[in-house]
Amino acid sequence: MNLFRFCSGLKVLGYFMILLVAGVVAVSYHAVVVSTWWPIFIESGHRAYSALALLIIVVFHFLLIMLLWSYLITVFTDPGSVPEHFRRELGDNLEAGNSNDQGGFGSLGYCPKCRNVKPPRCHHCSVCQRCVLKMDHHCVWIVNCVGARNYKFFLLFLFYTFLETMLDIVVLLPSFIKFFGQAIKHSSSPGNLASLVLAFVLNLAFVLSLLCFVVMHISLLSSNTTSVEVHEKNGEVRWKYDLGKKKNFEQVFGKKKVFWLLPLYSKDDLDNMTSLHGLEFPTRSDIDP
Template sequence: MDYEYALFRKEIDTQNKCCGGWVWCIKDICGIICAVLTWLLILYAEFVVMMVMLLPNPSLYSTINIIIFQTFAFFAFASHIRTMFTDPGAVPKGNATKEMIQHMGLREGQVIFKCPKCCSIKPERAHHCSVCQRCIRKMDHHCPWVNNCVGENNQKYFVLFTFYIAAISIHSLILSVNQFIACVRNEWKECSTFSPPATVVLLLFLVFEAMLFATFTAVMLGTQLQAIWNDETGIEQLKKEEARWVKKSRWKSIQAVFGRFSLAWFSPFTRPPSKTKLESYLYSV
């Protein structure tokens, strides 16, 4: 790799990044607000579940539910962070230069595609995101709740985020209903450390939040799994694009996102399998 090419790579690798180029981040105020709101809603569920329902009444029931809820909440938060701060598969911006195209060493008759918006050499199945201002490989959609695109490199984390949020939402809903029943049976005596009116308001808001997010994330989880199963992104389904790529089998498509089957499928701390070599950023594959 020559000196000019190395300088070019260094420049494009720092685009859309912060913290000295170590972390991918999108500086979109709407997305940042939505992401922070997501964290606050998780913290609210933490507060109500722990301080209103479980900790005031220590028992084996409380201990088991604390472990379950905290495990799901931790993985939901970790999945959100990984989705938000992982490069979704951005194509280097402005790499469609004469020098770069010559550097690719194209064969006679080989065709490449150039994005007119970010002036990048556009790989197959890549789409331009107006928020990220980049072309994203296998872009599914841009999600303001994670302030990032969902693409080739972070789809696993997004699927886990929707799964764990749906899990804690359903768990919170069950706990809230049980708490209401227990409070009514005991005529609100020793129901919680808060007054009965405050307890009702806190539980009702948690029930509303849990029902809303359980429905939203369950639907999103289903659409993501369907897209992976069919080897077709959300944008490709929406635009009804004809598949010009060789579709993988359903099992291979799942493995392309999660890797070989193991418990690591459910961990936001393991990376999805490597898709392409570094140089494939430059090619129409």
Template sequence: MDRSGGAVMAWNVFRFCTALRGLGSIMILLVLCIVGLTYYAVVIANYGPTLFNGGLDSFTAFTVLVLFHALLAMLLWSYFSVVLTDPGGVPPNWKPDIDDERGDADPLLESAYIGSVVASNQLNVLGDAANQGVRYCRKCNRFKPPRCHHCSVCGRCILKMDHHCVWVVNCVGALNYKYFLLFLFYAFLETTLVTLSLLSYFIMFFTDGEIPGTPATLATSFVTFVLNLAFALSIMGFLIMHILLVVANTTTIEAYEKKTTPKWHFDIGRKKNFEQVFGINRRYWFIPAYSEEDLRQMPALQGFEYPTKPDTEALQQL
């Protein structure tokens, strides 16, 4: 076997992003600048003044402005929830439960077993969920819960890590994955609304007739239309991809790694897979928050324990 090839495969692609640690608030400022430009083009330059024209123009402007502000509020709420919410880390003293069929494990035997696991590097990345070994991170020198991965950008292990997102300057993991999906959802709706509302102004740019407004206003509307159209198309593809991941109860990292796994035991049905991300309480599905009942009754939302297919099938037979 070619050792150099194996080394290339084992190299962590996220090291490419290590330099992005210094961006920090710059990316957040960039997002806010795009939002500000869009707000100026839609509200101040175009539909705000039209609101007082009367008739159908006023009704259209009122509808656009109400939808725009409602979606913008949800977008910003979801966005800053992703930015400010810790995706989930492994506690310093966390260790896996050693299940002994003969009863409670002796502490000395348990320590010896854990030490042998670390020494022999018996590290399962995905493994068979029904026979999953102890997972250990060489970089953090800690044990890893199921579905946990190390992020080279954050420099720590993240619970149910999906990816490190440059736009939110944070990892997307167990505790903020729902917020990230809602951010994509509301960003897609908002950019689509802006694209449709500025379409007529974009067309005016190519007409020979007299164009209302100043050249600066028209240029701003043109740039805003192009930006939002590009974002709407890109976010749509990204959103579809993550919907498929949620339905299959997998993450971006796991979707790549499980290609070598014959059976994915975490897929417990579309409905239950969805609930593991969004919770059971439907009133909280479209807001970046969880009900206390969901947090109390669903361990999967905490990022340490996940039901598997054999477990659910056994419960159904009882």
């Protein structure tokens, strides 16, 4: 099998995934808002029931905006590439005498494909065909690598998508049960019923697979490890980048609490936190010598 072709194929698959995401969003929107809760809000005689419908519609739109916002920021943010000057600076600092491309970089790695030094936690992505800073994984859903500069946005996308799909399942469940109970004498149009069943099944499939992913990334985040590094830890008693749960969280989400749930960083954090740029990362020995 030609690995290069396979990897380029993954890139094409990504565009199909974007269409799939758009399709799932459209079907869910139709099932939850257009055919179920908006009519209830308009037509229901009960005040409390109308208020509940309005609340569901508002929360649905809020989560939808947050997940699309996080998604677009993740897609369009460069995860971080090795800067041009990095190699020269490194050579000067270490007096590394690196006329030979292959050597003189101390404990740092070297990428023969890109012909550059790899900063700590940097890895080569065979789909993007370049080195990516603090690479976590190549994500086909976003047609981009997840790395130092977009990991937070990716986690927020995961978080809001998980909440939205959970909401969809909970608010579609009564209609879904009713559909099976009154399969013969239901009054809804066939189009509405099709979108209800499709949205319910798709959201259920998504929520189950997202749950595994969410749990995995919570565990990675709490130990300041990337998906790539899981295989590198090799039974180390305590991972060298593990600064404790709170600091590990701040290394990705920044220190300003108001920005934690937004796909943005404060200027203060960008100016003061080296980890957000992906070239230098504090280790345990820095804070606890």
